[in-house]
Every structure is written in structure tokens, then in C-alpha cells.
Amino acid sequence: MGTGTGAVDLSVVVPAYNEETRLGPTLDAITGYLTExxxxxxxxxxxxADDGSTDGTREVPELHRPGVRLVTGDRNRGKGHALRLGVAESRGRRVLVTDADLAxxxxxLERLDKALSEGNAAAIGSRSVPGADIANRQHRVRELMGRAGNVLIRAVAVPGIRDTQCGFKLFEGDRAREAFGAARLDGWGIxxxxxxHFHRAGLPVAxxxxxxxHQPGSKVGPLAYPRVLTDLARIRARTLSRAHLLAAVLFxxxxxxxxxxxxxxxxxxxxxxxMQDQNQWxxxxxxxxxxxxxxxxxxxTDLQGFPDGVNLMANTVMLGLSVPFAPVTLLFGPALALSLCMTLGLAATAFAWYRLMAKRVVRHRAAAFVGASLAAFAPPMVSHANAHPNFVVLFMIPLIIERxxxxxxxxxxxxxxxxxxxxxxxxxxxxxxxxxLAALGMLLFAAAYGALRRDVARAAWRPLLQGLLIAGAVCVPLVAYPLYWQFAGPQSYAGIAHGDNAGNSPLxxxxxxxxxxxxGDADTANALSLNPTEQNAFYGWPLIAAAFAITVRLWDRALVKALAFTALAAAVLSFGQKIRIPLTDTVxxxxxxxxxxxxxxxxxxxxRVAMICAPALGMLLALALDRVAVSRDRATQYLGLLGVxxxxxxxIPAPLKSTDRAPVPEFIAAGMWKSYVRPGESLVPVPLPDPGASEGLHWQTAAHLGFRIPGGYYNGPWGPxxxxxxxxxxxxxxxxxRDVRYTGVIPALGKDWQTQAEQDFAYWKAGCLVLAPQPNDGALRTVLKKLTGREGTWTGGVWVWDLHKGT
Structure with a gap:
């Protein structure tokens, strides 16, 4: 029996309104059972929890027994208000809510307690699942109304629950106090x-x-089901829209x-x-x-890499965004379109992680916001934000995970x-x-979680496999032709090597x-990464230490173990084929x-596999903040928030570095090139655009793709x-x-070089050569003079060699 003000093992909450007749026998049954x-x-x-009764409910003698307490409302507001009062006053590690009729x-309670002990956050009595025993049914019309109402409720609010209205439910105490405290409905729709609330938080309910x-005297009227659905939709839309709108604006x-x-x-x-990626994108x-x-x-297209062309599907052109953004590109230019795409895409990615975490991982939206901020704005994401929209615009990944x-x-x-x-x-x-990479991360998580929760794995594998087969049957026909073009179309290639040092150092x-x-430490970061766009780890030792502490503190949760394994496994995989042990020569x-x-x-x-760590670490932080939010210990709250x-x-990232862009030469911008390049010919920037210097691509976009160029910055095939x-x-x-551009050294140019140049110019169908001011442009000008046999013409801010015969 409960005494004093400390915690108890079980709280039983009974809402009551004008229950003078039924309340006494109900309290007799409850207290007698718990005493025995x-x-x-x-x-x-x-x-x-009395809801402003107008009869003698508050004077029922059984209310004065030891272990029984009465809390009262100032007036009749509804069952929901009464339950909020009662659950808020509860001190139990578990909370049973039962109607006053004790139907x-x-x-x-034995059955519900067994289900709660099996890992569920709530166990609800049901009249609609196999094994239920109904001794005295309701009127047929009322029963049909209840079934129809529950169909609507399952569709709108709680999928999978057949009977939401049986007034006999057992909850984990803290979960109950949080859920009822967050509730807003005053009627029985609570x-x-x-x-x-439990469904949205991803908490298991049995x-x-x-x-x-059935007990006579039910207070549920014919319009109750439509009314609760209307109220729930209204409250859900208002609360979610405010929180989500704030999160979206902040992101x-x-x-x-x-x-x-x-x-x-x-x-x-x-x-x-x-580097050159902005020009490329x-x-x-x-x-x-x-x-x-x-x-x-x-x-x-053959606008770049002329005359061979470029297999766009074999390059990351992001047709899923570049096609919808085509009107913006045509009206305002590709620079604005790309800027909008990357800025909005990064915010959308953060919001998608936020929605996933708020729905599946944590209950508190502030915790979800912090976790999503790390998932979307972690150092690897910021690094790729310089140049790789395909690794920034990831809003579909959380949606795929949730589905x-x-x-x-x-x-x-x-x-x-x-x-x-x-x-x-x-x-x-x-x-x-x-x-x-997302599939790899999901596989790592599923393997860990399935090993920890074999009961869940046994229940999930069959529908998951069936659903994945359906997904494949839908997806493959839609992407079969694009993938065929990517892997077997013109200018496709058989894979691309990145060298032996593309893995991360453990440091x-x-x-x-x-x-x-x-x-931020530029020297250290550059020494430990391929380049500024590939700083794929760099989570910092404080975050790693915090993640370790969270894992130890919340080790009892399978979700935490699985997330920790996913992050650790992804980190180790990202070290590459050979791992050099830090501070040693051991590999x-x-x-x-x-x-x-x-x-x-x-x-x-x-x-890049280390990017999987970002959402995994974000979820660990969110779980820690979620635990801190429900803690009643001030020291725990303070230390938890301080640690995060x-x-x-x-x-916290600094704004990305930027500089004034080099102006496009007047020769290009004013269209002066048009008198030098005939239909079917190309304009040849010197040296040819390549991954190290691709300003020629910017010239092309400034000229609205009016001319073709050989060379370029893309992925293409080489050799047999x-x-x-x-x-x-x-x-x-x-x-x-290219060698002259970077070294300034002019080779000995004889007749063979001139012949080879003529052949290459012919292969490129070159209408003219264009040399803009740049390092070693004097040496390049000398080379072009020897190859063509004449001096170029200075016009429109560049040197031009017209290659047409007789001009």
C-alpha cells in the first residue's frame, strides 16, 4: 500500500463523473485485489480523479480508505481532463488507468503486466484481438458504431491498434505522465x-x-467518434505545425x-x-x-568532351533536381539554380532527419532538432557542402529509412x-x-538490432523481405533504361579508381x-584528408567521448547498442583497405x-563511409537529451546538457569560404566567339579544361552553351x-x-609536334584556340605560335588563333 510522498510500484487512476453508485464497489474490488x-x-x-461531479461521488465512503486519494476538478470538463489530473498526481513506476465501471x-491486470514486462511501453486491454472474452455485449448498433469508429481511428491516428477505447490500460509511469501531460483533449478521445503519442514516438504498445x-450507463454518444477524430486532427495539426515550422525555419x-x-x-x-566543382556543377x-x-x-551531350561527348547518367548530374530546377536555370542562370538547390536541399535534409528522429527515435522535438542538426551539419556534410550537392541534398534518405x-x-x-x-x-x-552508403548503414544497423532483438527480427523479416521485393519490382522498371545507359551507353566506363589512400586515418x-x-585546424585537416571537399570524418574527440559515455549510460537499450555499433563499424570501414596504426609504421x-x-x-x-556516423551519432545525442528531459534529477539534467x-x-561550422569570381572574357561574354566557331566546330580553351582547371565550363555556361569544347571535367572512359x-x-x-601551363617549360617543338597538333585540332574540329591571361600564358602563347605558324590576335581580352584555312 502506498504511503508518504515517495514513489510506489503501482498507481491505479480511476476517472469519475457522477459515479456515486458504481464507485464504491469498484474501489472495493481494486483495493481488495491489491491488498490480497x-x-x-x-x-x-x-x-x-473526479471531473466536477454534481452527485455524491466525492462522499463515497471507500474514498477514505488507506491508499486511496481523491483529486478534483473545478468543473465538469470531460474524461480527458480528469485523467490528466489523476495521472499527473500519480507516483507509480507503472500506471493503470481503468474506468469506474470496471468493465x-x-x-x-496480470495480463497487462506480463505484456509490459516483455519490453512494451504500454499494454492496453482489447476486446477485438483473439483471446478476448466478452460476457455481455453492447447493443448491436453501438457495437457497429464502435467498430466503424476504430477503423477511422486506425487510419488517422494509431495504425495497428484494433480497440483504442477499452478503458483498461497499463503504462510505464514516466511514459504515462509525459503522454497524458502532453495531451490536449478533454473528452474521452484522450x-x-x-x-x-506512443505511436509517433515509436514506443511499442501491446x-x-x-x-x-458491458456495463449500463455508458456516456459515449453517437457523435463521439467523429468528434474525437476532428479534435485530434485539429490539435495535432496545430502542435506539429508550430514545432515543425520552427524547426524548418531554423534549419x-x-x-x-x-x-x-x-x-x-x-x-x-x-x-x-x-576547387573546380562549382564550375562543373x-x-x-x-x-x-x-x-x-x-x-x-x-x-x-557532346557540348563537353567534344567530339566523344559525356555520358551524363554516368556522371552525378542529379537529374532528380536539375530537371525540376530547369525553369530556374533557364530564367536566372545555373549559378542561382545551383545555389538555391544546395541551400534549400541542405535545409530539407536536416528537416527530414528531424522528422525521422521525432517520429521514430525520441519523444521531445528539441532533442530531435539537435540530433538532426548534427546529422545534416556535421563536419563531413559541411566539407561536401562546398562542392557536392549529391552528398548534401539527402532528404530522401531519412524518408527511405522511415518507409x-x-x-x-x-x-x-x-x-x-x-x-x-x-x-x-x-x-x-x-x-x-x-x-x-545509406543501404550499407541500414544493413549494419539491422544486423546489430536484429541480433539484440531476435523477437523483433523474427516478426519483421518476412514482411520486410516481401516489401523489399515489391519495392524492387516497382523501382527496377523505372530506372532500368537510365542504368542501362549509365553502364552500357556511349562514353560509359567500367569503374573509377581513387588510389590507395582514399581511406580515413583513425586520427x-x-x-x-x-x-x-x-x-578548426586547417593544417591538421588537410594533412588527414584528400582535399577540403573530402574531410569525411573530423567529428572531434569531445563528440566521440560523449557518444561513448551515452552508450555506456544507456547500454540497456537495444537501440543505443545498435546505433553505437553502426557508427563504430562505419568508422572502421572508412579507414580503407589498409589501416595505419596512429603514431606507428604498422599497417x-x-x-x-x-x-x-x-x-x-x-x-x-x-x-565517405564515415558519413554514416553523422546520423548515428545524432540519434545517440537525441536519445541522451530525451532521457535528460524526463529526468527529475537536477544534477543529471545539468551534466547531460553540459556534456552535449x-x-x-x-x-559549429563557420560559413564556407568564398571569393570574387574571375570575370568571363569579353570575347565570350559579348558573343565575339561566334565569328570564329562554325556549326559542327568547337572552341578550344588553352589549355583544355580538365579537373584541375575548368574555367572553360564557366565560359560555356556564360555563353548559354552556344559552343562545344573538347576536354572538360567529368568522368569518362579511357583505353580499350x-x-x-x-x-x-x-x-x-x-x-x-597542360604541362606548359603548370611548369612554364617549353619543349623543343619541331615538325612532328606541328603535325601532331594539326591532327589533334582536326580531331577536336577546332574552329579557334583561345588563350586567356593566366600563369605561364607567355610560354603558352609561344607554343601556340610555333604549332600554328602564326601569332594570335588579341581581341576581347584573350589571344585568339583562327584555325580556318585562308584566314
Missing amino acids: TAGRWGSWEVIV APIEE DVEVLH EVPVRWS LLMSVTLYSGRFFDPAHRYLTDS EWFFAVTAHNVAHLHNPFF TLRLATGARVVRDGTVLGLMTAYQILLGEEPLL SMLAFAERSLIA VPGPWALVAHKPLFESVIEG TLALLPL DHIGIYGAAPRITSNML
Whole structure:
């Protein structure tokens, strides 16, 4: 029996309104049962929550027994208000809510308690699942109304629950106090609202068959079901829209701040650390819009890499966004379109992670916001934000994860499998490598969680497999032709190598990225990464330490163990095929070697696998904050918030570096090139554009793709085996011009060089050569004079060699 003000093992909450007749026998039954089985239930209390009764409910003698308490409302507001009062006053580690008519006998508590002990957060009595025993049914009309109402409720609020209105429910105490405290409905619809709260938070609820007998005097009228659905929809829309709108606005502000150096003047600003990628991506958006406007093949173009062309599907042109953004590109230019795409896409990605975490991982939206902020704005994401929209615009990945989780429940396998197939097809048109990495992360998580929760794995594998097969059946026909073009079409290639040092150093997991506002270390970051766009780890030792502490503190939760395993496994895989032990010369084989040469994986930069850690670590932080939010211990709250703050503070990103963009020469911008380049010919920038210097692509977009160029910055085939390389297949003249550009050394140019140049110019169908001011341009000018036999013409800010005979 409960005494004093400390916690008890069980609280029984009974809402009452004008229950003078039934309340006494109900309290007799409850207190008698709990007294007789005291060793089973431990300490207990019974709370009667009176909802402003006008009869003698408050004077029922049984209310004065030990262990029974009365809480009263000032007036009649409804069952929901009474339950909020009663549950708020409860002190139990478990809370039973039962109606005053005791239609389900108190002895059925045994069944609910057993279900709660099996890992569920709530167990609700049900009249609609196999095993239920109904001794005295309601009137047939009322029963049919109840079934119809529950169909609507399942569709709108609590999928999978057959009977939401049986007034006999057992909850974990803290979960109950949180759910009822967050509820807003005053009527009997609070049952639906609370169960919806559990559903939204991803908390397991068991529906347990009970003995039940209809008691006369029900206060549920014919319009109750439509009214509760209306009230629930209204409250849900208001509360969710406010929280979600605030989160969306904050994510957008964060994204705009990150891109502030370019966002407000994209046409004249260049992201310094993007190297040549901004030129490349603007060209991708421009050529896609050009193909859409002229109804050309969206998978191929010869505007770059002329005359061989570029397999656009084999490059990351993100047709899923560049096509919808085509009107923006055509009206305002590719610089603005790309800037909007990356800024809005990053904010949308953060919001998608937020929705997933708020729905599936944590109950508190503030915790979900913090976790999503790390998932979307972690140092690897900020690094890729310089240059790789395919690794920034990831809003489909959380949606795919959430839909896969739905499949595992087996509720609507055909519908969810179909939607998953459509989502996957769209993600393929956004970026295949991020999808592959997401699938790898999901596989790591599923393996860990399935090993920990074999009961869940046994229940989920069959509907999950069925749904994935349906998804494949939907997805494959939609992407079959684009993938055929990618892997077997013109200018396709057989995979692309990134060298033997594309993995992360273990030290990079503990170090700080260059753009970390407080702790950024450019020298360390550059020494531990391929380049500023590939700082794929750099989570910082405070975050790693915090994640370790969270894992230890919440080790009892399978979700925490699975997330920790996923993050650790992804980090180790990202070290590559060979792992150098820090501070030693010892090199050991890495697990990535097992998949490095397998199809699809052979083209992956293995260091990017560490990006999987970002959402996993974000969810661990969110879980920690969620636990802190429900803690009643001030020291726990303070230390928890302090730990998360110290872990994240060093990672706050500084705005990306930007600089004024080099102006396009007047020769290009004013259209002077048109008198030098005839139909079917190309304009040849000197040296030819390549991954190291691709300003020629910017010239093309400034000229609205009016001319073709040889060379370029893209992935294409080389040699008889069609090995993938960056840029066009090299030719002798293009290699020589590039060497002169970087070294300033002029080779001995005889007749053979002139003959070779003529052949290469003919292969490129060159109408003219264009040399803009640049390092070693004097040496390049001398070389071109010797190759062509004449001096170029200075016009429009560039040197031009007209290659037409007789001119």
C-alpha cells in the first residue's frame, strides 16, 4: 500500500463523473485485489480523479480508505481532463488507468503486466484481438458504431491498434505522465491521443485480450467518434505545425548562414574550397536545362568532351533536381539554380532527419532538432557542402529509412513497398553513391538490432523481405533504361579508381575539420584528408567521448547498442583497405578490402563511409537529451546538457569560404566567339579544361552553351578497357599544353609536334584556340605560335588563333 510522498510500484487512476453508485464497489474490488496480492504488486495507490461531479461521488465512503486519494476538478470538463489530473498526481513506476465501471475486471491486470514486462511501453486491454472474452455485449448498433469508429481511428491516428477505447490500460509511469501531460483533449478521445503519442514516438504498445463485460450507463454518444477524430486532427495539426515550422525555419537559417558567402550573389561569387566543382556543377545544371528546353537526350551531350561527348547518367548530374530546377536555370542562370538547390536541399535534409528522429527515435522535438542538426551539419556534410550537392541534398534518405521501418511492422506491405520503390527510383536520380552508403548503414544497423532483438527480427523479416521485393519490382522498371545507359551507353566506363589512400586515418575521427568555427585546424585537416571537399570524418574527440559515455549510460537499450555499433563499424570501414596504426609504421588490413573490388563498391571513395556516423551519432545525442528531459534529477539534467553542449560546440561550422569570381572574357561574354566557331566546330580553351582547371565550363555556361569544347571535367572512359578517369581521354597536344601551363617549360617543338597538333585540332574540329591571361600564358602563347605558324590576335581580352584555312 502506498504511503508518504515517495514513489510506489503501482498507481491505479480511476476517472469519475457522477459515479456515486458504481464507485464504491469498484474501489472495493481494486483495493481488495491489491491488498490480497500485496506480494505481487508491491506498494500501490489508487487515485480517483473526479471531473466536477454534481452527485455524491466525492462522499463515497471507500474514498477514505488507506491508499486511496481523491483529486478534483473545478468543473465538469470531460474524461480527458480528469485523467490528466489523476495521472499527473500519480507516483507509480507503472500506471493503470481503468474506468469506474470496471468493465474489465481488475484481475486482468496480470495480463497487462506480463505484456509490459516483455519490453512494451504500454499494454492496453482489447476486446477485438483473439483471446478476448466478452460476457455481455453492447447493443448491436453501438457495437457497429464502435467498430466503424476504430477503423477511422486506425487510419488517422494509431495504425495497428484494433480497440483504442477499452478503458483498461497499463503504462510505464514516466511514459504515462509525459503522454497524458502532453495531451490536449478533454473528452474521452484522450485515449486515442495518448496512443497516438506512443505511436509517433515509436514506443511499442501491446494489445492484450481481456475479459470484458458491458456495463449500463455508458456516456459515449453517437457523435463521439467523429468528434474525437476532428479534435485530434485539429490539435495535432496545430502542435506539429508550430514545432515543425520552427524547426524548418531554423534549419533554413543555418543553411543560408553556411552559404552566406555565395548565397546573396551566386553569379559573382565562388566557393574557394570547391576547387573546380562549382564550375562543373553549374555546367551540369546548365546542360540539363538545355536538354530539357530542346527536348534532347538527358543522358548524353557532346557540348563537353567534344567530339566523344559525356555520358551524363554516368556522371552525378542529379537529374532528380536539375530537371525540376530547369525553369530556374533557364530564367536566372545555373549559378542561382545551383545555389538555391544546395541551400534549400541542405535545409530539407536536416528537416527530414528531424522528422525521422521525432517520429521514430525520441519523444521531445528539441532533442530531435539537435540530433538532426548534427546529422545534416556535421563536419563531413559541411566539407561536401562546398562542392557536392549529391552528398548534401539527402532528404530522401531519412524518408527511405522511415518507409523501410514501416515495412518491418507488416501493416501495409504492398502500399509501403510500392512507395519505397518509388522513393528509391527517385534517389537513384539524385545520387547512387549516397543511396549505397545509406543501404550499407541500414544493413549494419539491422544486423546489430536484429541480433539484440531476435523477437523483433523474427516478426519483421518476412514482411520486410516481401516489401523489399515489391519495392524492387516497382523501382527496377523505372530506372532500368537510365542504368542501362549509365553502364552500357556511349562514353560509359567500367569503374573509377581513387588510389590507395582514399581511406580515413583513425586520427581524423578525433580531429577537427577546417571549417569548425571554434576548433578548426586547417593544417591538421588537410594533412588527414584528400582535399577540403573530402574531410569525411573530423567529428572531434569531445563528440566521440560523449557518444561513448551515452552508450555506456544507456547500454540497456537495444537501440543505443545498435546505433553505437553502426557508427563504430562505419568508422572502421572508412579507414580503407589498409589501416595505419596512429603514431606507428604498422599497417594492418582493413575490412573494406572485402568489398573494395566488388561491383559498385569499386567506385566508392571509402573515406565517405564515415558519413554514416553523422546520423548515428545524432540519434545517440537525441536519445541522451530525451532521457535528460524526463529526468527529475537536477544534477543529471545539468551534466547531460553540459556534456552535449561541450560535444557540439567545437563542431559549429563557420560559413564556407568564398571569393570574387574571375570575370568571363569579353570575347565570350559579348558573343565575339561566334565569328570564329562554325556549326559542327568547337572552341578550344588553352589549355583544355580538365579537373584541375575548368574555367572553360564557366565560359560555356556564360555563353548559354552556344559552343562545344573538347576536354572538360567529368568522368569518362579511357583505353580499350574503358577504365574510368577524371576528364577526357588525353591526347598528346592536350597533355603538352597542360604541362606548359603548370611548369612554364617549353619543349623543343619541331615538325612532328606541328603535325601532331594539326591532327589533334582536326580531331577536336577546332574552329579557334583561345588563350586567356593566366600563369605561364607567355610560354603558352609561344607554343601556340610555333604549332600554328602564326601569332594570335588579341581581341576581347584573350589571344585568339583562327584555325580556318585562308584566314
